[in-house]
Amino acid sequence: MNRILLIVLLLSVASGLSAEEQALKPTTDIFAGMALPAAQIAAEPAATPTPKKLTAEELAERERHQQAARAASSAASTLYTEQTVTTIPSAAISTLQLYSQDELITWIGQHKHLQRVVADQCQLTPDIEARAKVLMLPSYQYLWADMLLTGTCVPKDAAVGIGFMWGAAEQGLPAALQRLAHYYEQGRYVQVDKQQAVVLMHEAAALGYLEAQMDWVSMLNRGMGSPLDYEEAYSWLHHTIITDGKQHAKAKRLLSQLAARMPSNIVSRAKAYRLN
Numbered sequence: 134m135n136r137i138l139l140i141v142l143l144l145s146v147a148s149g150l151s152a153e154e155q156a157l158k159p160t161t162d163i164f165a166g167m168a169l170p171a172a173q174i175a176a177e178p179a180a181t182p183t184p185k186k187l188t189a190e191e192l193a194e195r196e197r198h199q200q201a202a203r204a205a206s207s208a209a210s211t212l213y214t215e216q217t218v219t220t221i222p223s224a225a226i227s228t229l230q231l232y233s234q235d236e237l238i239t240w241i242g243q244h245k246h247l248q249r250v251v252a253d254q255c256q257l258t259p260d261i262e263a264r265a266k267v268l269m270l271p272s273y274q275y276l277w278a279d280m281l282l283t284g285t286c287v288p289k290d291a292a293v294g295i296g297f298m299w300g301a302a303e304q305g306l307p308a309a310l311q312r313l314a315h316y317y318e319q320g321r322y323v324q325v326d327k328q329q330a331v332v333l334m335h336e337a338a339a340l341g342y343l344e345a346q347m348d349w350v351s352m353l354n355r356g357m358g359s360p361l362d363y364e365e366a367y368s369w370l371h372h373t374i375i376t377d378g379k380q381h382a383k384a385k386r387l388l389s390q391l392a393a394r395m396p397s398n399i400v401s402r403a404k405a406y407r408l409n
Contacts, residue, residue, distance in 0.1 A: 231257065237273065247276075250280065250286055255286035271301040272301070305340065307337040308344075311333070343380065347384055354387065354390045365403075368408040370388055
């Protein structure tokens with residue numbers, strides 16, 4: 134009996150060792166088929182997205198944006214260069230200095246602003262346009278407006294010209310206010326509007342602009358405006374310093390005509406005090 138148990142025990146141990154050997158025996162190439170070679174991965178091309186076909190409207194919009202960008206770049210280039218422009222009219226090189234605000238206002242007062250542009254052979258036209266449109270300088274708006282209204286160096290365009298003249302007037306340039314007053318009184322470029330003319334001329338005269346002060350007194354002498362404006366208008370022109378002989382004589386004549394419409398005591402008071 135003991136011999137039988139010993140045999141059974143030995144068989145059990147042998148069987149366990151055989152199973153352990155089978156468990157520890159390595160499996161051949163357990164990663165077969167799982168890894169993709171690096172060369173194969175690099176060889177596979179990346180997917181290329183198909184470009185979207187633009188519609189006619191989208192193409193037109195893109196062209197408008199490109200044109201606007203080019204225009205802005207051109208304006209910026211004009212504005213931020215040196216304050217001189219070099220041109221080559223034939224074989225010689227000439228350098229033109231851009232006009233200062235004070236110079237231009239003086240020429241406007243002398244009615245010589247267009248003559249100066251022509252004398253410079255219209256070479257500063259792009260700079261004048263840029264300073265009127267982009268910088269919106271009132272003196273350059275006036276100059277650009279007059280160039281458009283008269284066709285000086287550019288094609289005539291009355292509608293755009295009047296718009297720039299209004300731009301200068303709204304910034305308080307007396308010459309522009311006076312010019313528009315004449316247009317509305319005469320019905321030139323615009324419909325006749327006497328009341329608008331009165332308002333504009335009074336505003337220009339109030340700013341101390343000699344030509345406008347004389348034109349304002351002339352308007353009152355023609356029955357425009359109100360008798361309540363007489364004393365103020367007389368005082369403005371009477372106390373203005375006038376160095377030009379012809380203008381002085383004209384002012385004296387206008388004041389005499391206005392005084393005939395006023396009570397003598399009001400004339401004396403207007404002479405005694407300068408009304409602001």
